Each structure stands twice: as C-alpha cells, then as structure tokens.
Amino acid sequence: MRPAVPLALLLALALAVPLAAQQSDEPDEERTTIGGYGEVHFQNASGPDTPGVVNVARFVVFLSHQFNERLAFRSELEVEDTKVEGGSPGGEVALEQIYLDYMLSPAFTLRAGLVLPPVGILNETHEPPTFNGVERPAFDHDVIPSTWRDIGVGAVGTIPGSSGLSYRVYLLNGLLASGFTADEGIRSGRQEGREASFANPSVTGRLEWARPGLRIGGSFWYGGSANQDPALGTGTFDNAVALVSADARYETGPFSFRGVVANISIADADAINAAFGGQVGSRIAGGYLEGAYNVLSAVAPASSQRLDAFLRHERYNTQAGVPDGVTRDDALARRITTIGLTYKPVYNVVFKGDYQLRRNKAGIGEDQLFNLGVGYQF
Amino acid sequence: MLVLALFTRAAPLAAQAAPANKVAASVARIWGGGVTLDSVRVDSVEVLRVSKGGSLLGFAQVRNVKGKERPITYLVAIDTTGATRDIDILVYREPQGGEVANEAWRKQFRGKTAGDRLQVGKDIRNISGATISSNSVTRGVRQALAQLAAWRAAGTLR
Numbered sequence: 001m002r003p004a005v006p007l008a009l010l011l012a013l014a015l016a017v018p019l020a021a022q023q024s025d026e027p028d029e030e031r032t033t034i035g036g037y038g039e040v041h042f043q044n045a046s047g048p049d050t051p052g053v054v055n056v057a058r059f060v061v062f063l064s065h066q067f068n069e070r071l072a073f074r075s076e077l078e079v080e081d082t083k084v085e086g087g088s089p090g091g092e093v094a095l096e097q098i099y100l101d102y103m104l105s106p107a108f109t110l111r112a113g114l115v116l117p118p119v120g121i122l123n124e125t126h127e128p129p130t131f132n133g134v135e136r137p138a139f140d141h142d143v144i145p146s147t148w149r150d151i152g153v154g155a156v157g158t159i160p161g162s163s164g165l166s167y168r169v170y171l172l173n174g175l176l177a178s179g180f181t182a183d184e185g186i187r188s189g190r191q192e193g194r195e196a197s198f199a200n201p202s203v204t205g206r207l208e209w210a211r212p213g214l215r216i217g218g219s220f221w222y223g224g225s226a227n228q229d230p231a232l233g234t235g236t237f238d239n240a241v242a243l244v245s246a247d248a249r250y251e252t253g254p255f256s257f258r259g260v261v262a263n264i265s266i267a268d269a270d271a272i273n274a275a276f277g278g279q280v281g282s283r284i285a286g287g288y289l290e291g292a293y294n295v296l297s298a299v300a301p302a303s304s305q306r307l308d309a310f311l312r313h314e315r316y317n318t319q320a321g322v323p324d325g326v327t328r329d330d331a332l333a334r335r336i337t338t339i340g341l342t343y344k345p346v347y348n349v350v351f352k353g354d355y356q357l358r359r360n361k362a363g364i365g366e367d368q369l370f371n372l373g374v375g376y377q378f
Numbered sequence: 379m380l381v382l383a384l385f386t387r388a389a390p391l392a393a394q395a396a397p398a399n400k401v402a403a404s405v406a407r408i409w410g411g412g413v414t415l416d417s418v419r420v421d422s423v424e425v426l427r428v429s430k431g432g433s434l435l436g437f438a439q440v441r442n443v444k445g446k447e448r449p450i451t452y453l454v455a456i457d458t459t460g461a462t463r464d465i466d467i468l469v470y471r472e473p474q475g476g477e478v479a480n481e482a483w484r485k486q487f488r489g490k491t492a493g494d495r496l497q498v499g500k501d502i503r504n505i506s507g508a509t510i511s512s513n514s515v516t517r518g519v520r521q522a523l524a525q526l527a528a529w530r531a532a533g534t535l536r
Binding site: 030033035062064066074101103106109111121125130156157158162164166208210211212213214215249250251252258294304306347348 | 446449479482498504505506507508
C-alpha cells in the first residue's frame, strides 16, 4: 500500500496543474451535453377498414462534446417507431447527424461528418415544437426528402457586422438515380451515409437573412446520380439533379407565417426510366404556405402559453415535368390542406391536433386524416 | 488549405468568462468613452459600477445562460433608475442562432426594467430559427434585472 500516497499526490498534482492553467475553461461536466426530442402520434384515416394507429414516431438523443474552445463533436441518434425487430417491417435506428466542428471564428466553422443538407426549413430544424401539425408536411417528405443527411465536409458561419446573414456550404456524397420514384421523387435515392457509393459528390448550400420576427433563406443542391452505371454515364455530374429552394418565416404579435417552395430538375430522367423501369419525372416542384394565430393572445393575454390555430396548404407534383415516354399521372399532383391546433405550455413542449384533406388532380385515392400528437425538445 | 486551417490557432475563445477587452469594449460602446469601471462584489457576485467624473452612471453585469448546448456570455447594463441601457452578447459559442447578438434584436431590451414582462412572443420578438437562443437570452436578462433590482432595493448595490 506504500505507493498509494505518492501516487495520489502525483495524480492530484497532475490534475491541479491544468485546472489552474485553464481558469477560464468550463467545468468538465458542462463540456458534454445531452439534448433530445421526441414525438408520439395517433392517426386515423378516413375510409373503411382503417382503424386508428398509435406510434412513437421518434425518440431522438443529441449528444455533443466540446473538446476545447474550438473543437466540438455533435450527433443526433434516432429511434423511429419504438423498435427494430428481426423479421418485422418498420422501425429504424439511425444516426441522423454525426460531425466535428472546428470553430475558427463565428464567421467560419469547418464541419466534417454526416450532416443535413441545408435545404428548406424542416430538413435542418425538425424538432416537433418548431412546426405545426402532427406529421411533418408531406412536401418535406416527397419533394425535399427530409430528413436528408449525407457525409461530407463544409463550412458554416454568420457574416460579421450584425448583417443578419449566415451561410452553410457543403461538399457531400450524392444521390443514386436507381432509387428515384414517380411518387416520392429523389427520396429513395438518398444514401444516408450507410456504406454509400461515393461516385457522385454533390454541392449544397444556403444563405439566410434573419431579423427579429423574420428569417428568409435560399438553398441549392447539385449533384450527379449515375453511380458510374454504363447505361447512365460515368461522369461525376452525369444524371445531374439540381434543386433550388426558397423559404421564409415571419412572426408578428399573435400571427406567424411560413412558406417554402422548391424546384428539382432531373437531367436524363428518360435514361433513368429506361435503366430502371420507373416513371420518374424530369421536374419535381411545389411548396406550401402556412398561417397561424395564437388564440391565447385574445382570450388570455397575460398567459405565456401559446395555442396556435393554423392552416397549411401544400401543392406539389413529383411529375411537374415528365420525360418522353412517361404519361403524367395526375394523382401525383397533390393538394393537401391541414387545419389544426398547436398548444405549447412552454416553448419546447407541444400538444398537437389536426385534420388533413389529401386531394390530387386525378381525384384518385383521396382521403382525410385525423392526427393527435405530443412532442418535446430540450 | 484545410490542414493549414486546422493547425492555425488564433487567440483562444474564452470559455465561460468573457475576455476583459470585450467587457471594456462593450461598456465603452454602451456608455461612451472616458468612463471609470470599478468592480464590487455583492453576495459574492461581481458587478461593475460605471461612473464618469465621480458621478455614478449605472451598473453592468456579465453573466452566462445556457443556449442550445453551450453557455452564452452576455452583459446587462442598467442606469441608476434600474432601466436597461443595453445588453451585449460577449461570447456566442454555437455555430447557429448567433443573430441574438445583432443590434436589431438586442435593442428591444433598452429601457426595460425588472417590472417588465420580458417574454419572447410578447414584449420581445422571437428570431425564427433561433428560438432557443432568443428565449435563453431573454430569460437571462430577466434574471439579471431582477437580481440587480433586488440589490438596489436592499441597498447592497450602491
């Protein structure tokens, strides 16, 4: 037992020296932070033989660590639909983000890892208290394929001088044309960082301007999708997919509004269809507009809680343009109207209820959905 | 270039404390030049007394509040009546939500006292997409004003 005392002394000294030298540093327990969000849903669709469905849609843990003043790790780990079980469909355990940030200045942070393309509003900011409606907008599923994530490097920052401008720009892995479909566009072309083919990198970026009450953003994504398939092309940007999107969020008094539009052009959609037998559109386009009014501001002005009544209208078509050989399917020209209530006792806890009318130009397979949900973020 | 950037270490960003030069610059911006700062301790918390030519102009306090994951270091300056002269974000450590440091948002606090509501969505406008930072800083300023007002009322801060 004799060495115990000198050892303890040495340890104490070793610990004391860096502590004294780093007086301005944070305590160790504040360097690692845990956050998260989650949502539980109830959904009942109209029509015969459609019993209600309840589901723990998402349980997400954010884990981050600050190694020093500049270097940080951030991650988002998600469990969808409660569990994943062998032999039964559904459920997902997924890393949605895992990256390192090296902050050189507020204007320039280098980022590398699995990140979210900065496209639209919801892809990057999807915590349940940040959007109205139990389900995410269908536009953010079928047009912008949220949650879209991929591996790469880039930079983020705010442009100095109180301009309110900020940017994100990344070089990321790209899409695979083999996954494109008529009804969900590029969605199943995502590789999500899982033993992915790096044949076609992409570039994506966003510029934002924020003022109190207002945030306006413009985004782009450009990349090839041929995956060196001889039928499609072996060039880096063969079968190029080009996405442009604009969005705005505005809050004033009890009112809040948001809107997003996007246009996706798929070059050589005819070649993609010839190779994989699909009916992929050459252009995917649409958007939504949403307005909300905080009812409590009228009935209980002293309350710090919110009860937003909202109306959202989505219009999009995953065959807004079709290549030769594809007959446009009017059922893909979708119009979804959602009306509902969002109750927030505090700004990061939410109770939701809404009613959705899902219509399309062909009038085929239309239905109504009744949704209830609870969600949180911290 | 990337490798070069990784090994180029400029002056370190302070963690929870704000660098003295940032505090001095903030006070000079808010009160103008030529002011004298003396540090006093109230309930073992540091408060800066701001005076000019021997007459007291007000007080400033540097505090931290947790943003999404990291502390935000901010300064609250009040005049002798307890009204907020201005606030400043001294160190913002997260890559997003830094718009709370912009004057367009900060200026909403000018003139606010401990008796004001200071609630995002009511008398303070939110910044869409920076909701957590907006709420955190607002809560932090509310706490600072309440504490400074309590010390002033008790006569422990003069």
